[in-house]
Amino acid sequence: MSYQNLAGRTVVVTGAASGIGEAVAVRLAAEGARVALLARRAERLEAIAGKIRAGGGEALAVVADVTDDASVEAAAARVREAYGTVDLVVNNAGVMLPNPIDEGRIDEWQRMLDTNVTGVLRIIRAFTGDLVRAAEEGRTADLVNISSIGAHVTNFTNYAVYGATKAAVTHLSALLRTEFGPRDVRVTNIEPGLTETELSTHIDSEELSGQLDGMVEAIGTLAAEEIADVVGYVASRPRHVNLRQIMVLPTRQA
Template sequence: MSYEKLQGRTAVVTGAASGIGEATARLLAAGGAAVVLVARRAERLAELAAKIEADGGRALAVAADVTDQASVDAAVERVHAAYGTVDLVVNSAGVMLPNPVTDGRTDEWQRMLDTNVAGALRIVRAFAQDLIEAAGEGRTADLVNISSIGAHIAFPHYAVYGATKAALTYLSESLRTEFGPRDVRVTNIEPGFTDTELRGHVDNAELSGLLEGMFDEVGSLASEDVADLIAYAASRPRHVNLRQLIVLPTRQV
């Protein structure tokens, strides 16, 4: 599908070093948007930026850690210096670390809370005024949060991950009450099983095996499938907000 309405827009994509973030950055750039690639892995970002530019797109690699406020602040300065006001923000950075709550893995809990919830909030805070300004000028302005079907469906030993995604889903709903009246659209996307690096974050051999078994039985989305949905939502007429989107492999129930 072609997304000509993305032409001329300026997008920030977190988690752009891999998975949904990388696929989204590629697709937005192909549609004509200038894309800021945000993630911790500078080398991966530089490689992606080079590929996008080789294909005729515009991309800026900005190594930053969404769990660190100073890092986010420095990234914002770089973005504004290079591209000016942003009108599309995709919160795709996330981490999935399942384990039984009784294991007491407070390090994992904190990492998921800092990345999936507080990290998303830091990015919202960083670019909220950009989005409001863009909308006030009559431009299309979008905030897209990548949550998970895990926000609604309980999976054994994914309690903390699911809780962080439920928080992000609620945050998206609540932000619409603040941003919608200012003509800034907020879209929350909840993918089901998706083939990304998150699968490799699981350090529990039993849970990793169970996850792989579910993927084998049900199948999975590709990162590009979710990116396509993001680009579609962002390219609707500015008075149309696709506020809540759930996307699953056909066999996942």
């Protein structure tokens, strides 16, 4: 499906080096948007941006670490220098590190909090002015946060901290609508279920990795491109329509 109203949009996608972020960047560029791809892996970013440009799209690879204030600010300046005011931000960067809580893995907790929660806030801080300015100019302005079904379900044993970080993103998205909505900036929270991404490669426990593989075998997964399709749909609605929250699950996932 091709979407109207995306051509000419100026987009930032975090976590764009793989998975959902890559798929979103490729899809929005194919619809005519100028897309800035943010992630830490320079080589991978350049390859994806090159693929987009080879297909006739506009793409900018920007190396950025959402856990670092200076890195995010520098990335925002680079994007504005190249493309001007941003009117669509897709907060996708995230990390999933499940382990039993009694292992006390503070290093993992901190990494998830700093990436999944504070990283989202850093990006919002960096581009709020852009989104508000775009809306004031009569343009469509969108903040899209990629959360997870893990924000709600409680049967993913050993995923407590990850789920808590995603619950924070979901609640943050809802509360931000009270600040951004009156200024005509839309906020959308998307919560994917099991999706084929690199998140599973972050797991360092063979037992937990095996459990996840078992769920995938029994339930199946969504493709990253299917989540990108949802992002494209959300961002292409008429300016006065805000799809506030969308859960996207494989049919067999409860």
